Each structure stands twice: as structure tokens, then as C-alpha cells.
Amino acid sequence: MQKIIPILLTILIAGAGGFAAGRATSGFDARMAASGAAIAAEDGCAALARSEWPIGVRGLRLEARAFGPDCDNATAVFVASTEQGPLYQAAFATSQVFGLAEAETQEAMTVALSDWIAQRGARSTALLPPWPAGAGSPEAGEFPFTPAPWLTQAAYENLRAEDLPVFCMAQGLETARCLVAREDAIEDIGLQSFPG
């Protein structure tokens, strides 16, 4: 046990000062296989799409990009940002995201990414299903909504009353993650299930 704490602290210390070469030899280098052997990062599925979330005066910039050796093994990253920098980001394996999983070429992935971050129609927190006081969760309609863990029933109902714009994007094969923008922050409010 005594040796564990130094190992973990080393990770943090490295955060401030870096994994200097000298540190990498302090006992756990043997577990770092093939250290220093750079491998070419293949980008057989590099794709990029940009959009805008038209809220507020300037709106938010949305960016979706994919990278990976091929489109079957690509990673997708979603970023929402202002001129000052990113406010929200999330990464996914494209094989696990509805709409991206089917894209097999860079061209198809570019189209899929564009579709992924396209905001269609006006969505609002007012359209979320009601969560009656005393109930364990919001009313389950045809497309159940699962609130984020931080949302209490009261906070959820306040959110509905605020009538804020909602942006939802597929984050799995059967669910979409829904976000709201508030001043200089983006809040994750929960998961919307797909039909079926």
C-alpha cells in the first residue's frame, strides 16, 4: 500500500511539471510498453462539419469532427464554443452513434456529421414531459426523457418553465443528449430516447 500513494501522486506532480524522462524510469517504466515509439496516426476518416446554434445575440458555434484509421473505427468529437473558446465538448466512438455508425467513407462521414449537429425546428424545455411532484421521474411518453442526475424534480420543472432553447444530438444508437445554453455555460439536461 505504501508504494501506491507515490505512484498516484506522481501522476499529479507530472501534471504540473511533466512526465520528465527521469521520472519515467522510477519503477513503473517497465509497465509502459514500447515507450517513446511513435506510431503514425492514420486519418482515413478525417471529416469536419460546422453549424451554429442560433441563440442569443451571436449564437454558438457547433463543430463536429471525426478522425481515426477508417470510418469503422473513427472517433467523433462535438464542440460548442463562443469566440472566447469551447463551452462544451464530448467524444464518441462513431460506431455507437446513430447516424454516424452507417458512414463508411470520409464523404459519407462529412454528411453524417453535418446532419448530426443540424438543429431542426424550435425545441424548448417547455416541451419536455412534465415531472409531477412526488413522482420518481418525468412522465414516460412515447419518447421517454431521462433527466441528468443533477436535476431534481423542482429544478426540472423550473427548467420547463424557463422555456429555454434545447439542442439534442444523438449520443448513442438509441438516445440523444440534450443541452441548454445559459449565459456562458452549457448544461447537460438529460437523454431523450428514440422511438421504438
Add this chain to the structure above:
Amino acid sequence: MRCFLLTLMFGATVLNACAPAPTTAEGCAVVQTHAIAFSGASTSDLAAGDMVEARSFGPDCATAIVTLTFRAADGAPLWTFAAPARKVFPETTAGAMDSVAALQGMDTQLRRWVRVMVLTTADQPRWAPISAAAGSPPLPETGPPAPPWSTPFDQATYADLRERALPMACFETSPDAASCVYWEAAAGEALLFLEFQR
């Protein structure tokens, strides 16, 4: 000329910065990779050819996103972490820098970041008796005052995972925080095991 000089300085890692971007300039495109053995049936049967890939992208390094992706030998992504570069490397991205200095700083950081620490779940502390309640963070039984910990597991599951000594990799998520993910061979996926802060 600029790209030629950058390529001479940093090699292939900045080639993306010099390649035509799909729709806009990519001012902070850097990639670093590092070979590890992470996935596999057990710690004695780890798959060769796993890889960690660290990337940055964005119009400039101050507002860039950085990602750390664990990939299997066939390229399949096992785990991806994404965060603003200014959160992970605040000192590197603070202040105004010209593009050469910014790329050099990012390249240095990614080169270091990609070298994740590969351990096993058994290397993490036992759940301290004082934190016996389900959901409490684990605390070391001995040693110096512990930093704050958090784990998505209850005590019994945490103890079981620790007992199984599964392959685990730890990486920084900021200068004073780190995350550890482990490989669950039965499910064929990487999962978060522990997060801690200084």
C-alpha cells in the same frame, strides 16, 4: 515556408496544420501517439499493438480542444477523453503566443500526455473502513493525507475490480486531477475506474 520550417522542427505531427483544412484554418493541429498494452483477456495476456493517440485541434492553441483516445490494434476506439486545452494544459495555452511557439508548446505537452501510466486496478488503494458506506470515495488505509477521490462504483464492486487486477491506465485531466480507466475483457470495453484530485 512556414509549414516547411514547422515540419522540420516537429516532424509529421504538424503536417495536419499545413494540410488544407476542410473549411477553415487549423491553427493548432498536433497529433502524438504512443504504444501500450492495455486491452486483453487478463494482465498476463495483454493485446500487443494497442495505442494511445493525443490530439489537439482548433483555430489556435488557446482555444483548442485536446483528445486522448485509446485504440485497439485494429484501430477500434476503446476510450476517448476530450477537454479544452486550457483546462488540461493551462500554462501552455495561457497568454498570447505566436503560432510557432504555441505549436511547439502543444507538441511538447501532447508528447508527454500521451505517455499514460499503465497499471492495474490492484495498484489503487483499498477502500478505507471509515468510508464503508456505499458511494463513499475510497481512501488509502495508510500513507499521507489522501486527495479527493471519486469512483462510479460502490464498495463491493470497487473491491472486486481491485481484486481482479485488471489492466488500468491513468492520465491527467488537468494539472491537479487525473482519471483512471480499466479494461473489462468480459464486456470488451474500457470503463472509468477512478478520478482523483490533488
